[in-house]
Each structure stands twice: as C-alpha cells, then as structure tokens.
Amino acid sequence: MEEVKAVVKCGNCQTVLKERTDIAPADRNPCPNCGSMARAFEVSLHASITFKGKLTAKGKRAGAKKHFVIQVMGDDFFRKMKKWTKLSRVIDREHDSYREIFTDPDTGQTIHKCVEPLSQHTGHGSAKAKENKS
Numbered sequence: 315m316e317e318v319k320a321v322v323k324c325g326n327c328q329t330v331l332k333e334r335t336d337i338a339p340a341d342r343n344p345c346p347n348c349g350s351m352a353r354a355f356e357v358s359l360h361a362s363i364t365f366k367g368k369l370t371a372k373g374k375r376a377g378a379k380k381h382f383v384i385q386v387m388g389d390d391f392f393r394k395m396k397k398w399t400k401l402s403r404v405i406d407r408e409h410d411s412y413r414e415i416f417t418d419p420d421t422g423q424t425i426h427k428c429v430e431p432l433s434q435h436t437g438h439g440s441a442k443a444k445e446n447k448s
Contacts, residue, residue, distance in 0.1 A: 317360040325352025
C-alpha cells in the first residue's frame with residue numbers, strides 16, 4: 315500500500331503552515347511567524363513491498379536418469395482463486411507417492427489436497443494429452 319503525505323512550511327523560518335499545496339503564490343497569506351511568502355514543500359512517500367519465495371529440492375542417485383524425489387515448498391499463485399497460497403508438494407518415485415497441498419496463508423484452510431500413488435497421477439502438467447493441431 316502506498317501513502318503520500320505533503321507538508322507546507324514557511325520557506326524562511328520553516329514554520330509548518332496549515333495551507334493546501336495547490337494554492338497559487340498570489341493567493342497565499344504571509345507566514346504568521348515571520349511574514350514571508352516563500353514556501354517549502356515536504357513530500358513523503360511510504361510504500362511496502364512483499365517478497366514471495368519457493369524452494370525446490372531434488373534427489374538423484376549417481377547414474378540414474380530421473381530424480382527419485384522432488385520436493386517443492388513455498389509461495390505459489392493459485393490461479394483458480396487468483397490468490398497467493400502456500401504450496402507443499404512431494405513427488406516420491408521410489409515409494410510411488412504424490413502429495414500436493416495448497417493452503418490459504420490468511421486462514422490456514424486447505425484449498426486443494428491431492429494424495430495418491432504417483433502411478434495414478436496422470437493427465438496433469440506435462441502429462442496432459444496434447445491437442446492435435448493438424
């Protein structure tokens with residue numbers, strides 16, 4: 315969220331004046347402290363930024379072509395809800411296991427959960443059937 319704040323001060327003695335920032339110089343009143351018509355404007359901006367992160371870990375044995383385990387943990391954008399969520403995914407080829415859980419970080423509620431044998435987890439991601447474009 316962004317917040318902009320402007321303060322009008324006397325350009326001579328720096329007394330804070332209760333004036334709008336858009337008053338034309340000809341329409342200003344003199345500073346009640348020193349009588350100057352000069353003005354100094356201080357503008358401050360407050361903004362915040364939020365970082366998201368996700369960690370992927372892969373286990374692979376020497377000489378093997380595929381990873382025996384893949385773990386993904388962290389922030390993920392859940393497109394169905396158009397919201398950032400927490401993701402926990404473990405693909406364990408060695409134990410024929412697939413587990414994926416999306417959690418709402420605000421409520422702690424489970425949004426999506428899929429726990430099944432990896433051999434039955436088909437038709438998702440790169441395993442989806444491709445459309446024939448001929």
